[in-house]
Amino acid sequence: MQHSLLVGLLFFVVSMRAQQDQFEHSSSWNTLSVKAYINEKWFVKSEFNFRRTNFLQDWEQIVLRPSIQHKVNSFITVGVGYTFIQNYSYSGFSPPINNREDNLWQQLFIKQPFHLFTLSHRVRFEERFQDKIATIDGHAEITGINYSNRLRYRFIAEVPIFRKPKISVLAYDEVFLNFEKSLQPKRLDQNWMFIGLRLQENDHIKITSGYHHIDIPRTEIVINNYIWETSVMFTL
Numbered sequence: 001m002q003h004s005l006l007v008g009l010l011f012f013v014v015s016m017r018a019q020q021d022q023f024e025h026s027s028s029w030n031t032l033s034v035k036a037y038i039n040e041k042w043f044v045k046s047e048f049n050f051r052r053t054n055f056l057q058d059w060e061q062i063v064l065r066p067s068i069q070h071k072v073n074s075f076i077t078v079g080v081g082y083t084f085i086q087n088y089s090y091s092g093f094s095p096p097i098n099n100r101e102d103n104l105w106q107q108l109f110i111k112q113p114f115h116l117f118t119l120s121h122r123v124r125f126e127e128r129f130q131d132k133i134a135t136i137d138g139h140a141e142i143t144g145i146n147y148s149n150r151l152r153y154r155f156i157a158e159v160p161i162f163r164k165p166k167i168s169v170l171a172y173d174e175v176f177l178n179f180e181k182s183l184q185p186k187r188l189d190q191n192w193m194f195i196g197l198r199l200q201e202n203d204h205i206k207i208t209s210g211y212h213h214i215d216i217p218r219t220e221i222v223i224n225n226y227i228w229e230t231s232v233m234f235t236l
Contacts, residue, residue, distance in 0.1 A: 021221045023093040027053040027060055029212065031231040041071050045079075053225075058090040067107075077109040083126075093223055096140035099131035120156040122174075125149070149179035150189060158198065166200040170208060190216040194229065206233040 029051045037043040049063035067081025085101040088094070105126045112119040132144040154174035161167055176189035196210010212227040 022224065023091075023221055024224045024226065025053050025091060026055055027051060027225055027227045028056055029227050029229040031229070033231065033233045034236070035233065036236040042068070043071075044068050045081075053090055059088040060090055061088065062086040067105075069107075075111050077111075079107045079109070081105050081107070093221060095133055096135075097133060097142070099133060099142060101128060101130045103128040117157060117159040120154075120158070122152075122154040122156065124152040124154075126152065148181055149183065151177045151179060151185065153177075154192075168198045168200075169195070170198045170210070171195040188217060190214060196229070204235050206235075207231070208233075 029049065031050075032048045033045060035043055035045045045067050047063070047065040049061065049065070051061040051063070052058065053060040062085075064084045065081060067079050069077055069079030071077050081104075083101070083103045083105065085103075087099050087101065089097050103126045105124050107122065107124040109123075110121045112121075126149065128146075128148050128150055130146045130148070131142045132146045133140055134143045135141075136143075152174060154172050156170070156172040158171075159169045161169060172192075172194050174192040176191065177185040178187050178189040180186045192212065192214050194210055194212045196208055196212075198206065198208045200206045207230070209228075209230040212229040214223075214225040214227065216223040216225070
């Protein structure tokens with residue numbers, strides 16, 4: 001009986017997705033992160049994300065993300081931050097005009113080191129302030145601000161493969177849950193998957209590069225973004 005229900009559920013999900021229009025695009029995401037310690041327990045961090053799409057022809061997003069974080073112990077870190085996002089209109093399935101988002105967030109990061117690999121968990125809760133877009137006299141305009149909440153959970157696995165140079169395989173899956181204006185999840189907002197290599201040149205420079213896939217389900221469409229992502233972390 002349980003197997004029949006599971007098969008039926010899977011068939012229903014596949015059928016629903018088959019009825020939705022599928023849109024695809026390819027992107028290049030590049031991130032520079034700068035981290036500076038105030039003392040042994042506190043540090044500040046800033047991320048600068050430059051995201052282009054349609055084979056580098058168009059801007060997709062620019063993201064700036066400063067934060068302050070506290071190491072509770074060697075396994076747990078908490079933090080608060082702000083994100084500025086400039087979204088660009090780059091296709092028929094993206095917003096019709098460029099728009100902006102500002103959000104505040106709180107984060108919990110848990111690291112679990114094992115003998116042959118390391119698992120990590122990142123939970124981030126966002127309070128989002130997004131431009132409201134409306135069509136007036138046939139033209140898209142920004143008419144105000146929409147407020148909503150979102151929860152992000154990222155599960156990360158890192159497996160070292162070389163000691164010198166220090167290289168590891170990094171993979172993660174991140175689920176975004178849209179809470180709308182409440183404190184309860186309403187729907188799946190998007191899902192991120194990544195696999196790549198991480199090179200730690202020294203105590204100051206860490207480079208990660210790999211394949212990143214984003215699935216964004218909406219009411220009538222599904223957007224798939226195929227990304228090559230490279231991140232450089234510089235610790236002062």
